[in-house]
Amino acid sequence: MGKNPERDKSSDLLPGTLEMLILKALQRGPLHGYGVAEWIHRASSEALSVEEGALYPALHRLEVKGYVSSEWGESENNRRAKFYQMTRAGQKQLTQEAERWERISSVIGQVMQTA
Amino acid sequence: MPFSEHFRQTLTRLRALFLRKQLEQDLDEELAFHRSMRESQIQQDDRLPPEAAHIVASRTIGSEAKWKDYCRDAWRFNWLEEFLQDLRYGVRTLRKSPSFTAVALLTLALAVGANTAVFSLVNTLLLRPLNSPESNRLALLRLAPGEGYSFSYPLFRQLEHDQQAFSEVFAFGGHGFHVQGVGGVEEVSGSMVSGSFFAAFRVPPEAGRYLIPSDDVQGGAPVVVVSSRFRDRFFGHGATVVGRHVVLDRVDFTIVGVMPAHFQGAEPLSRRELYIPLALEPLVDAPFSSIAGGIHSWWMRVGGRVRPGVSMEAANQWLRRGSSNILHRVIQDPKWTFNNRTRDQIYLAADAGAGGYSYLRFRFRRSLIVLMGLVLVVLLVASLNLASLLLARSATRERELATRFALGASRSRVMRQLLTESLLLTCCGAGLGVAMSPALVRVLVAYLSQSDLTLAFDTTPDWRVLAFTAIVSIVAAVITGLTPALRSTGRDLRDKMRDHRSSVNESARTPLGLRVLLGSEIACALVLVTGAALLAQSLFRIQSAPLGFNPVDVTVHALSLQKSTRTPQAKIALYHDLQAQLSGGSGTKFVSFASVLPVSGSV
Numbered sequence: 001m002g003k004n005p006e007r008d009k010s011s012d013l014l015p016g017t018l019e020m021l022i023l024k025a026l027q028r029g030p031l032h033g034y035g036v037a038e039w040i041h042r043a044s045s046e047a048l049s050v051e052e053g054a055l056y057p058a059l060h061r062l063e064v065k066g067y068v069s070s071e072w073g074e075s076e077n078n079r080r081a082k083f084y085q086m087t088r089a090g091q092k093q094l095t096q097e098a099e100r101w102e103r104i105s106s107v108i109g110q111v112m113q114t115a
Numbered sequence: 116m117p118f119s120e121h122f123r124q125t126l127t128r129l130r131a132l133f134l135r136k137q138l139e140q141d142l143d144e145e146l147a148f149h150r151s152m153r154e155s156q157i158q159q160d161d162r163l164p165p166e167a168a169h170i171v172a173s174r175t176i177g178s179e180a181k182w183k184d185y186c187r188d189a190w191r192f193n194w195l196e197e198f199l200q201d202l203r204y205g206v207r208t209l210r211k212s213p214s215f216t217a218v219a220l221l222t223l224a225l226a227v228g229a230n231t232a233v234f235s236l237v238n239t240l241l242l243r244p245l246n247s248p249e250s251n252r253l254a255l256l257r258l259a260p261g262e263g264y265s266f267s268y269p270l271f272r273q274l275e276h277d278q279q280a281f282s283e284v285f286a287f288g289g290h291g292f293h294v295q296g297v298g299g300v301e302e303v304s305g306s307m308v309s310g311s312f313f314a315a316f317r318v319p320p321e322a323g324r325y326l327i328p329s330d331d332v333q334g335g336a337p338v339v340v341v342s343s344r345f346r347d348r349f350f351g352h353g354a355t356v357v358g359r360h361v362v363l364d365r366v367d368f369t370i371v372g373v374m375p376a377h378f379q380g381a382e383p384l385s386r387r388e389l390y391i392p393l394a395l396e397p398l399v400d401a402p403f404s405s406i407a408g409g410i411h412s413w414w415m416r417v418g419g420r421v422r423p424g425v426s427m428e429a430a431n432q433w434l435r436r437g438s439s440n441i442l443h444r445v446i447q448d449p450k451w452t453f454n455n456r457t458r459d460q461i462y463l464a465a466d467a468g469a470g471g472y473s474y475l476r477f478r479f480r481r482s483l484i485v486l487m488g489l490v491l492v493v494l495l496v497a498s499l500n501l502a503s504l505l506l507a508r509s510a511t512r513e514r515e516l517a518t519r520f521a522l523g524a525s526r527s528r529v530m531r532q533l534l535t536e537s538l539l540l541t542c543c544g545a546g547l548g549v550a551m552s553p554a555l556v557r558v559l560v561a562y563l564s565q566s567d568l569t570l571a572f573d574t575t576p577d578w579r580v581l582a583f584t585a586i587v588s589i590v591a592a593v594i595t596g597l598t599p600a601l602r603s604t605g606r607d608l609r610d611k612m613r614d615h616r617s618s619v620n621e622s623a624r625t626p627l628g629l630r631v632l633l634g635s636e637i638a639c640a641l642v643l644v645t646g647a648a649l650l651a652q653s654l655f656r657i658q659s660a661p662l663g664f665n666p667v668d669v670t671v672h673a674l675s676l677q678k679s680t681r682t683p684q685a686k687i688a689l690y691h692d693l694q695a696q697l698s699g700g701s702g703t704k705f706v707s708f709a710s711v712l713p714v715s716g717s718v
Contacts, residue, residue, distance in 0.1 A: 052146075052177070053185065056146075056182055056185070065120070066120070066124075077155070080144065082144070
């Protein structure tokens with residue numbers, strides 16, 4: 001992320017948050033990589049666009065860690081696509097990450113609001 | 116990361132190792148799908164023709180190769196595969212410069228070979244414990260202060276009778292037995308041992324029984340315990356010998372037991388084949404007797420096994436307390452002295468005896484330690500030398516390294532590669548060194564034993580030698596590889612590349628690390644050269660020292676009438692006869708006899 005200086009800086013994410021966002025995207029059900037990117041883009045009101053160079057490695061890392069599993073299936077336009085599905089370990093990880101995120105953002109928010 | 120998760124990931128990666136092709140296909144297909152989705156979306160959103168959409172998509176997606184590489188990383192044992200990659204690259208680089216590789220390998224092989232060889236000897240002579248259960252409880256007794264390991268018969272008997280700190284106290288004295296074999300008389304190295312000797316070592320006999328205290332009485336039946344080697348040589352392999360007879364020093368002995376090959380006795384470096392009771396010494400030493408020599412005849416070593424629950428210090432304290440009583444009983448003459456000390460000034464002491472006894476140890480300990488130090492310095496010099504060679508070489512590789520940095524390699528990555536190269540070099544060198552160390556050991560052993568065939572140097576490498584060699588090789592690898600790796604990946608080089616500045620100014624200022632490297636190399640080399648020069652000079656002096664006589668045209672013949680049954684008068688007559696006959700021969704000027712030849716001892 002952010003390796004290309006010409007890109008909009010707003011798409012930079014804090015380290016570790018991308019994996020959390022991916023898990024969040026997969027919470028509703030299986031998606032292919034493109035679907036994950038689209039979901040994050042839409043859910044952030046088009047503020048975040050995830051680079052392919054970051055998205056796919058992150059998905060593969062999650063797969064090696066056992067937080068998601070993958071399966072080849074048919075996409076909406078009838079093409080073979082690799083679908084990712086969250087595992088039970090992934091669900092647990094998402095809950096933990098979300099809690100952590102909540103805590104950090106509220107603390108940082110509090111600090112920033114101090115006069 | 117919890118262990119179970121770590122384990123699971125390792126399994127996943129292991130599986131991926133075998134499904135590499137499948138993984139690559141999946142990756143390609145996944146990207147192709149993503150690209151087509153992106154293109155169709157761009158077509159829709161921006162109303163572009165497919166070709167234009169393809170170009171736009173390519174631009175947003177960026178370097179495909181790079182992100183595919185990141186994906187692969189997730190599945191990899193990075194370190195392992197990178198290491199293998201570095202190794203392959205290292206082999207290629209080394210093969211490109213064969214003369215450098217040959218010099219480097221030879222240097223390291225010599226250094227590691229010498230270290231392994233000398234350490235094998237240090238191990239055999241100074242470190243390796245006896246082949247006996249709980250060898251750490253074995254002790255070697257001496258008369259303190261000093262290194263007086265000799266004992267006399269009455270002193271040992273009194274000690275054996277009085278002591279309480281040891282479960283067994285034993286004495287042993289070497290003896291060359293003249294064995295009556297089929298083909299004539301042969302001298303075989305053996306030992307005269309006290310009754311508790313075998314019990315103390317806790318090694319059961321292979322056949323029959325070992326000697327016990329009731330055998331060790333003056334006038335007792337002549338019995339002998341033989342080694343399995345002796346049995347195989349004199350009676351045939353695996354023969355039943357218990358109860359059979361053997362003539363030793365003209366006395367008929369009955370074999371009562373056979374000791375297994377792994378039994379070393381108290382002298383691990385001496386190959387003792389025959390063991391007779393200590394009290395039978397007058398039988399084999401006839402017509403003389405060391406026992407009859409009493410307190411004036413010091414001819415045995417004494418050891419013991421400390422009682423369970425008694426420490427070596429406690430045993431020493433007991434010996435110290437009991438010394439005066441024992442010495443006063445044995446030595447009635449108050450004017451008697453030992454090393455200029457009276458009986459009141461000396462006491463008994465026990466040293467750790469796990470390594471057993473060997474005169475070689477006392478004779479060569481200091482030289483061996485010095486030699487070990489010397490070869491370690493040689494190793495250091497070799498490593499430093501190689502480091503500077505590598506450093507010189509890395510100067511010519513600057514362009515290659517700069518290219519790697521330019522392509523985005525991190526410093527640690529390039530360093531790892533350089534270290535892998537030097538590791539490869541040192542491992543091969545060390546392997547060669549280990550391969551040639553047995554030959555070096557043979558040379559050293561031949562020097563130490565001076566063709567004394569009764570010595571048994573078992574220098575087969577054990578875990579100590581292997582561990583030592585491993586450590587030595589790793590140290591060599593680090594010394595050899597680290598400095599050049601640090602230097603050639605340092606900021607210097609990278610800045611130089613970035614700024615395109617001339618390197619003339621830079622190299623005029625030698626960095627500290629390099630100066631330390633060169634300094635220590637020269638220091639070590641100087642120490643070695645000085646040491647070698649001193650050694651050579653003393654050798655030269657010994658060689659050139661005048662003997663005091665002219666050794667040209669002198670021949671020496673050895674003759675022993677010690678075991679002859681001739682009367683003393685007959686022996687003298689025989690000597691006269693010999694002299695007369697030899698003088699009569701043509702070309703003989705003088706014939707003379709001597710019990711000990713001039714300068715026949717060690718230099």
